[in-house]
Amino acid sequence: MSKEVLQELSKLLPAGRLLTAAAALSPYQSDALTAFKAKPLAVALPESAGEVIETVRWCAKHQIPFVARGSGTSLSGGSLPIDGGLVIGLNRLNRILKLDPKERVAVVEPGVVNLDVSKAAAPFGLYYAPDPSSQPVSTIGGNLAFNSGGAHCLKYGMTSNHVLGAKVVLPTGEVVELGGESLENTGPDWLGLFVGSEGLMGVALEIKLRLLPKPEKYHTVLAAYDSLEKAGSAVAMVVASGLLPGAMEIMDSLAIEAAEAAVQAGYPQDAKALLIVELEGETLEVEAEARHLSEVIEASRAYKVQIARNEAERAKIWKGRKAAFSAVGRLSPDYIVQDGVVPRSKLGQALSEIEKLSLRYGLRVANVFHAGDGNLHPLILYDGRVPGELERGEELAGEILKLCVALGGSITGEHGVGMEKKRYLPAMFAEADIELMRKIRQSVDPHELSNRGKMFPGGEAEALVRQGLHPLEKRGVISRE
Amino acid sequence: MVIKTPTIPEIQEAVKAQPRLLCRAGGSKQALSGADGSVTLDVSGLSGVLEYQAGEFVFTALAGTPLLEIEKMLSEKGQYLPFDPPLADAGATLGGTVAAGLSGPMRWRYGGVRDFILGVKFVDGEGSLVRGGGRVVKNAAGFDLPKLMVGSLGRLGVLVELSFKVFPAPQATRTLRVAFGRLEEALEACLRLAASAIELYALDFEPPAGLALRLGGLEKALEERSRRLWSFLGKDGELLEGEREARYWRGINNFGWAGGKPLVKVALTPKKIAGLEAALLHSSNPLPSSTRRYHAAGHLLYMAWDGSWTELDTLLKTQGLAGLVLAGNPLSPALGINSAHPFGERATRALDPQGKFAR
Incomplete structure (x- = not known):
C-alpha cells in the first residue's frame, strides 16, 4: 500500500486517532481468543458515526479489508484483525443517544458497554436483558454482531430478540436503516439477518434497544447433587413441570472447586454438581412458583438446597457462577473454552460422552453451562508447556463440537463461529447452505472487505499458540460465559 | 396454472423451470396468495409434524401444516405457540404465518414469530434446497436465515420445513x-x-x-x-x-370483528396511535373503531378498511407508517412508507437472482 493512501485516511481522522506505530498496534493484535494474532495495517479510532462512515468509504475505495471492534471480548476470534487490514475501534462511540422510559427504547452508539445501558435505565425501573458474562466491558456493537447470549436467555432470548433497529454502514459505504422502533415489521426481517452476522455485512452505527421492566422479584435456588446426572435430570424435571425460570445453570465439581477458591461463593465443596435455578417476575407469581419449584427440587434428590434470602445472597450465588471460567485458570496454566449446544434431553448423554473423551485424551474437562437451553461450555484444561498437549486439547475440543452436532445440536450457542470454528461450519451445514450464505455475503460485500476471513471455512492459516487468560480476565474485569 | 401438492424435488424442478412462481397453502391471507398470473405452487399438501418431543419444547413441521394441528398437538402436552398466530380457524398454516410475519395478542408476553423460529428449510430462487438455523433453542452458527424468512412474503424462497421453540402454557x-x-x-x-x-x-x-x-x-x-x-x-x-x-x-x-371487510396489518409504536386514529376518523369512508385492534401495547394493529387503497396508502405515509394488506385486492399488498434499501435488494438478489418470486 502506498503512503499516500494511508495519508488520505489520516486526513479524515485527527492526529492520535489513527494508530500506525507497531507499539500502538500491538494491543489490537488479538481479542479474547488469544490463540490468534494478526498484524493490522492501522487502527482507526473514530469518534462519530460520520467518521466511521468516512473510514468505511475509504476502505471501500481502496479495497482495504477492515474489522470493526469494541472491547475485543470475542471468544471465537471474531474481532481478530485482518493481516494488513484496518481495525476500526468503536469504543469512543459510547454515547447513549436517547432513552425513552415511556416507550422503553434506548438508542445507543455501538461502543456503549452492555452494562451501561442497564445502569442508565435503572432509575426508570427498566433494564437491558441480555447478560453475557462480559457485560461489564463488552459493547453493544459486538453483542449485536455476535448475537450474544448470557445466563438469562431462557425466557426473553438473546441479543437479537432485544434489538429493534439499527443504522448500518454497508461495506460499500452506503448507509441504511434496518428495523425501526416497533416490535413489529411488515417486510422481510433484514435486521434479523444483520444481527449475528459476525461483522460480515457492515458496521452498526446506531442501535435501538428494547428495554424491559426490571423483574419485581427474583427467587434464586442453589441445589447440590452427588452426581452430574441427577443435576441434569433436575433440569428436565423443572422444564417438564411447566415452570419457565429466567435462568438454569449447572457447574461440575471441577468448576465448583475453582469458583470456590476464587470467590468463596459458599458452594458446597463435596458436591459433584450444582444447579442454580432462578425464577423472576411479579412477586405474587414468583412466590407461588417458588413453592412449586421446591417440590420439584426435592423430588430431584438434591442433597442440599440453599435459597437466597436477599439480594446479597443472590449476588453471591451468581458471583461464583460468573467467575467460574476465569477461576479455572487456577487449576491449570491454560484452557480452551468451548461453546456448543445439545437438545436439552441429551444433556446427560453429552456430559458422559465428554467425560469419556476427557479420559481418552488424558485432559481434564470442567463443565459450566446454561443447562436450561442445552448450551454447554466445556473447559479443556492443558499445559501449553507440555509438548503436544495443546494439539490434543484442540482435537478434543473439535470432538466435542462434532458430538454436539451428532446429538442434533449446534457448534455454537452464543460465541459465534469467528475464526475458531469456521472449519466446523461444514459439520453443521451442507455445502448448498454455506454456498447460499456466501452468496448473500458477496452480494452485500462484493470484495469481502468487512471482517474478511471469518465464519466461512477456508482462508488464511490458523495460529497455533494458545496463551491462557486474556489480560482483562487476569485482572478479574471480565469473565467468560 | 396451479401445481398441486408438489413434493420437495418437484418444487425444486418447478422453480428451475418456471419464470415466475407464487406460493400458497391455506389461503387464509387472500391478498398475499391470490392468483396474479404467475404459476401457483399449492403447498398445502406439504403438511405434517416431523419431530416433536414435548420435553424439548421444540418441534419441526412441514410448512403447509395447519396451525390448528400444531396447537392441538401442543395443548395435549400443556404447551402453546407463544407468538399466538392469527387465523388458525381459517386454515392458516405454519409457513404462511412465517411468510406473512403474523403474530397475535399474546405476542406481548414473550415475543413474536421472529422470536420463536429456530430453523428453516427452503427452496431458493435457483432451485437449491437450503437450510438455516437449527433445531435447538440456542444457536449462533451461520447467518440467521430463519429470522429473515419472517415477513418475506414468499419472495426469498419457498418455505418447506420450519422449526420452532415453544413454551409451557399458562396454567x-x-x-x-x-x-x-x-x-x-x-x-x-x-x-x-x-x-x-x-x-x-x-x-x-x-x-x-x-x-x-x-x-x-x-x-x-x-x-x-x-x-x-x-x-x-x-x-x-x-x-x-x-x-x-x-x-x-x-x-x-380470527378477525371476526372485521366483519369480512378487507384487512390490513400495521406495525407501529404507541405514540403513533392518537394521530392514526384521528386520521382514520377523518378518512372518506371511516369504519367504526370496533373494526380495529391494537395488540402488544400498541406495537401491532390489525384494521379493517373499506375505502380506496390509494387513500390508505397516502394516509399511512402521512403518519410515517407501513402496512400490509392481508385480505382485499390492492395493487400491491405493501402500503405506506417504502423502506426499500440496498441491503435488502442485494440480499434478495443473492437468494433469487432471476426474480422468480418477485411480485
Missing part, C-alpha cells in the same frame, strides 16, 4: 376489560402498564378508549394478581374467565 388465564373516558387516558394507562412489573400475556388497546388485559400463570396466584391489577388501574372493569375468556381471544385472533 390459568383471565382477562380484564376496562373502558376509559378518552383515548389519551386509555393509552396512558397502557404505557404505564407496559413499563410496570405487572406481567400480562396480552395488552390490547381497543379503540376508542378501552384496554383488554390478559393475565396468566398459576391458578392460586391469579385471584390476588387480578386484584392488584385492578388497584393499579384504579378502575373497575369486566372480568372474563374460563371458556368465555378463551372464546373472546379466539374471536379476536
